[in-house]
Amino acid sequence: MMPNRADFNWPQDDRQARWQSAEVASPHLNRRIPVIAAKDIPYIPNANRLQNLSIYLPQTAQTAALIGTPVTSLPGTDSTARLPRYLVHIHGGAWRDPRLTSASIEPTVAHAFSGGVLPGEGPGLVTAIASLNYTVSPLNYPASAAMADPPVPYDAIKDNHTDLAREAVHPQHVSDVLHGLALLGSLGLADGSYILSGHSCGACLALQSVLQPPRHYGLGHLAEPPCPAALLGLNGLYDLPRLATADGLAPFHAHLREDYERFLSRAFGTDKDVWPDASPAGFDPASIARRIREGNAPRLVVLDQSTEDQLVPMAQRERLTATLAKAAGLRLAQGQRLTGNHAAPWEEGIMIYQSLLDTLQLLREDQ
Template sequence: MTRSLPTNGTSSDYPQVQNDVPYSEESSLNTLDICIPRLNNPNHDPLWIVFIHGGAWQDPAISASSFRKTQDLLLDSSEIKSIAGLASLNYRLSPYPAHETDPSNPADPARNAKHPDHINDVLTAILYLQERYLFQDRYILVGHSVGATLAFQVAMKRYWGVQYESTYALELNVEPPLAILGVEGIYDLPALVKYHRKEPVYEGFVSNANGSDSAVWKAVSPVEGLYEQSWPDGRLVVIAHSHGDELVEWEQAELMVAALEGQGWDDKSDARHLKVLEMTGKHDQVWEEGGELARAIVTTLQGIQAMA
């Protein structure tokens, strides 16, 4: 049930949930699902969880609602005391005219996005939350599949090359998170396409969302981020992946770990900590059942708490 989010109330009024909250007027998909688990204690400083769904930038069957099972599990967990709020965001999707049940319409602005539309929507949504709830950088940004790509693009900020700087003016107002959790993520687009060169659907959805120039694929890939410059206050990265993922190979996790280690992130650092979490299950199973995604979020929360 959708309920409004009050500014005050009693403990019995919580959790407060509001779905399909518009954060911009770009399209019908520029919405957020928001959950406030309890009355906030002014002497306590818990974190927000912000989730970005996957779906190859184009699948209308995967949306912000994919976080609801995980959210329910977190609300029932002892770790909920460390969470101030949870949000899951929708963003404009790339064209998918061949979708079996919900083909895209060329006239629909929600279903004709090209890079950088997706990341601009993500930044707009985060800015909306930061301005409304004033949590600044006290959040964990969680992304599944291409949602993980987008999460790291938030941390990459202006470091896209000159051709992208004018497009990302909005990001100057967005504070990157304390931590990023990438789940079954895509971090190196050229490597993904090469690995699946016998499966043209991969090059198809990468090109559909990011154009046909492989130099752009490289530039927007999280492995190319200059995080020391663009995300100096980042504290923790958790790369969570399953060997049972049938869609995104473990190599993607390895490539991202190597890129971060090359910039001083490791499992021993108290300043820029890196953790690899092995998950179980198939690519979408981790969020469909919710337990593995919830476990990864709890692991990330505990990692931030241990660094405090």
């Protein structure tokens, strides 16, 4: 049973849980796009600064009337539409970067709610976009220059202070995502009503949160999330052990092995024998098939990977594809939208939005 809003102990006068006017932008659009948003909504009591989510709506006469009112539901929860109405996104950042937040979805939001700038798109395809933050893991000393623009290192002992927003060790990342989905469920997110997307480690989190039950991670006290209509993985990390081995990285990415090993050890622990259980590429296809039959996992997964990605090898998508291809009842599609460097999809927005449109079309074909 999904929780209701009463389970979330929100403050009586919390402006973060109220609809506000906002603007979003994309480098591919020549104007800023007005939207209605509720940003940084905590999804657990006493949340740290990253245990929250943001929701964006298109600006219409109906949504403008929400400005200043509490967030009590997602728009269109009473819709009889056969296609999903919402996108829920999980950002990347190697499980460790506190600077990469839910706001990274805003270029995508700009395209989704710009009023129609892409050939063949129509109004009202998606009526809300939610973006999840989650507690990140400590960042090792010294910060490696191998990864682009590494964030400020954090170690509670060396820094002589504790930042609870940077103390996560698996499965807390998954736990946070499940709490975020539960809050959205209390607002009307339902089975089949949304597409769940993720970029980089966010793609890993998306698959972890849906393709396995919470008890797989020792989180049996948490409810199953609403089942998405589809999963969309973008430049994702799916086979954790192979990211830290010489044979798991092509020559173009070989210089990243030590950095991968460092941040994976902080995010998942130093015992590499437990990493496969956390890796979507290592999930049991029969278990995934059973979850599909039971209505806990979607029948469609779309994976896209840029061949120009300087941080993630194509082998990650290939390894996950080999696993998912064995899951009975699952339709697996390869996306064709991602180009450029690792961050290009969320920085530009247009590629994630095009991938969303493609996923909606695939779902339409299955009706």
